[in-house]
Amino acid sequence: MSDAMIGAALGKAVRAARTDRGLSMRALAAAAEISQPFLSQIESGQTMPSVVTLFRLAKGLGISPSELLPSVAEPEPVYLTRAADAQRVRVMETDDRATSRVLSSGSARGANVQEYRLVGPYTGDWFESDGEITSYVVEGSIIATIEGRGEWELGPGDALWHPGALRNRWEIRDDGTATVLLVYASE
Known part of the structure; x- marks a missing residue:
């Protein structure tokens, strides 16, 4: 200061x-x-x-x-993840049509951003967690299904938010590809 x-x-x-x-x-x-x-x-x-x-x-x-003196707080940390440094890993051990890489992880705030690349046809496993989930489609299209709530086709720029406790999964029903950002925030 x-x-x-x-x-x-x-x-x-x-x-x-x-x-x-x-x-x-x-x-x-x-x-x-x-x-x-x-x-x-x-x-x-x-x-x-x-x-x-x-x-x-x-x-x-x-x-x-x-x-009377202002508090001297530590500056908030800033983290940079370069594309070349974010290791891509398989989402499921038995299938390499879906890969993920962690783009940012704000463990102090409980936030996490991951990029997924999906190659169709692809149907993900059902997933649930604590916190909140936002799925944002960067390119391509996916079918996002929330068990008991419905399914939505999401294209570039579309985002779907829901509580993580709702079982959900992504699908690509044809030979297309998609890039999806998953933003996870814990409670």
């Missing part, structure tokens, strides 16, 4: 704490032994107070100095 960002966040925190306590700028400036224009510059993020001034402001507000 840059100094300017810290100054802006600290200024907002001072202003919020001051207004929450019903203090005027003049009253807080007097309590912190600083000028009102200087307090205005701090609250607007134009200047960063010294450590001594930070402690004086906190004392005038009746809070800990740490309550």
